Amino acid sequence: MKPITINDLCITFGAVQVLHNISLDVKAGECFGLVGESGSGKSTILRCISRLNDSWTGDVRIGDSAVRDMEVSDRCRMMQMVFQDPYGSLHPRHSIRTTLEEGLRINKLDDREGRMIRAMRDVGLPVEFLDRYPHQLSGGQRQRVAIARALILEPDVLLLDEPTSALDVSVQAEVLNLLVRLQKEKGFTYLMVSHDLAVVDHMCDRFAIMQHGRVVEVLPREAITQGGATQTYAQDLIGASLEYEHAI
Numbered sequence: 001m002k003p004i005t006i007n008d009l010c011i012t013f014g015a016v017q018v019l020h021n022i023s024l025d026v027k028a029g030e031c032f033g034l035v036g037e038s039g040s041g042k043s044t045i046l047r048c049i050s051r052l053n054d055s056w057t058g059d060v061r062i063g064d065s066a067v068r069d070m071e072v073s074d075r076c077r078m079m080q081m082v083f084q085d086p087y088g089s090l091h092p093r094h095s096i097r098t099t100l101e102e103g104l105r106i107n108k109l110d111d112r113e114g115r116m117i118r119a120m121r122d123v124g125l126p127v128e129f130l131d132r133y134p135h136q137l138s139g140g141q142r143q144r145v146a147i148a149r150a151l152i153l154e155p156d157v158l159l160l161d162e163p164t165s166a167l168d169v170s171v172q173a174e175v176l177n178l179l180v181r182l183q184k185e186k187g188f189t190y191l192m193v194s195h196d197l198a199v200v201d202h203m204c205d206r207f208a209i210m211q212h213g214r215v216v217e218v219l220p221r222e223a224i225t226q227g228g229a230t231q232t233y234a235q236d237l238i239g240a241s242l243e244y245e246h247a248i
């Protein structure tokens, strides 16, 4: 288990500054949520940490190691990302076996077959599915494969970018429960982007509310149902989400 420490993270695309001096501490083994309106910079934070975006300034550490100084292979072993879209994140012409084996081969891990079988079991998929292709799986099953691909490298940190929002509501709950169980069993640190405060309430210990590339407030999960936000924008966002839940 390792903490994530973000200090003064800034990024500018063209003339537009998208992240403004983001500082966050995610504790080892914690599930920390990022919420806020569309375009507020949530996914960009994950993309900076994983270095999919690389033109940022500031300091990001996993444990004591600065992500900028890590070799690619060390970084991949330490953190993995699960994307929103299980359709787009798997190669359509690679079998599940090829998809899972790739990371093991690149990272020179032994006992590949054993690791793949354990990963499939961990995410609740039949081992025979190793020989299927993405189009032969449902959306929820594909997202389970994406999670298996992330956890097979035994990372400390999982970056989750709206991991269930592309899924049917019934499947969403299954995948969220899977993530909760895996975190308990394996002690991952999660940093998770979500639009949905009900998901944050189910999963997260704490969460940050973002607006226009800034952190407005960091709150404990209880603030969603019991109040406690001090910033007007945070109060409004939580209030609007509760009203919406009561209305449906």
Ligand SMILES: Nc1ncnc2c1ncn2[C@@H]1O[C@H](COP(=O)(O)OP(=O)(O)OP(=O)(O)O)[C@@H](O)[C@H]1O
Residues within 6 Å of the ligand: 013, 018, 036, 037, 038, 039, 040, 041, 042, 043, 044, 045
């Ligand atoms: N590579 C890029 N080049 C230019 N602009 C970008 C790039 N990546 C993100 N942006 C812009 O940065 C802003 C923040 O985007 P980001 O995807 O982080 O928002 P978000 O809070 O995750 O939104 P959503 O909830 O809609 O996914 C947006 O205005 C987006 O258009």
